Each structure stands twice: as structure tokens, then as C-alpha cells.
Amino acid sequence: MEWMFLVAANRRARVDSRILQVLDHHMVPVQSYASSRMGNEIRISFMAEADEAGALRTGDLLRKLQDVQSVDWFASQEGLCRTLALFKVMCDQESRLPLLQVISSLDAQVVAVRPDCVAFEVIGAVNDIRGLRESLLPYGLVETVSMATAMVRKEAAAEIPPDEQTNEKQPVIATQSKGRLECGIPAIASKMSS
Secondary structure (H helix, E strand, O other): OEEEEEEEEEOOOOHHHHHHHHHHHOOOOEEEEEEEEEOOEEEEEEEEEOOHHHHHHHHHHHHOOOOEEEEEEEEHHHEEEEEEEEEEEEOOHHHHHHHHHHHHHOOOEEEEEOOOEEEEEEEEOHHHHHHHHHHHHHHOOEEEEEEEEEEEEOOOOOEOOOOOOOOOOOEOOEEEEEEOOOOOOOOOOOOOOO
């Protein structure tokens, strides 16, 4: 089962390294990992394949680390998940038109058209993105340049402490990324002033 982990920590040197070291030492099969920095805080999110006991053990190990403020985890089906993927497909003059027709039928956004390739981005469920990649293989060499997933709990959402001024609670948003490019959407830490 896939589990999403959200870690909030103080922004200190080597916090990322210590978290990765724990995951590596305990052979946690991490599928994706992203971190973002906001002020004096680091938000880390990753997705790992584990059973419920393994997810509990991983969460407990991460809580014990110095500078870690909070650790939350939940099964991927307990959240809403959307993935943004950036693809580059090698093509020639003859295969470009059919490829562009497939891309437009998916409501994907073409990013670049070059003489030897087409680059586009698409948003969907993780399994749909994987299926899309497989279906594009007949068109030519497919390279997934970057893949980022945003996830938030459906119900009983993890929440950060209430805003002192409004006493409203704000949801935690997590991301993970795959590929050569890493991107992340940090959890909302405070309301934007209007």
C-alpha cells in the first residue's frame, strides 16, 4: 500500500540528510521525495510503499529525530491526489501530427514542438499518468522529464495549529516529485494577507 508522509521540521543544517539516512537505514522503499523551505521551517513529503505496521514504524522513527516538529502519514486512498507530469516524446515529421492529436484529446498542454520531439504537460491520477506513458511508447522514445504529485486528505484532514488572529484551521498540502526536476508545494503555514 502507498503511504504519504508529511514532515515539518526546523530549518537547520542536515535535516533532510538525517531523514534520508533513517529511510535508507531502515530500507523504506521511497517512491518519491520533495522538500520545501519556508522561513524557519522545512516541509518534507514523500510517498513510500509499506504495510500499515511499516508506515507506523517509519512515522515513529522520524518523530524521534532532532528538529522534527511533526510527522503525519496516511494511505494514498485517504487523500485527493493529482499528478502533473512533463513528458518529452521523440518524433519525426510523420508521427508528429498523430501525436499532437492524442495530446489534444487528453486536454494536455503542449509546451514545446521541436524538429525531433514534442514536450507537453498533463494533469491526472498517478495510475493514469503511468498508463499514458506506456501508451506513448509506440510513438517514440518517451522521457518523463518531471512528475509532481499534490495530495491532501479527504476527511479528518491533518491540520496545522489555528491561526492566532482568525482561529481558523488550514489544511496541509503535500507534494512529491519524480524525475530530474524536483518541485514542491509547501503546506500552507499562514494566510496570505489581502
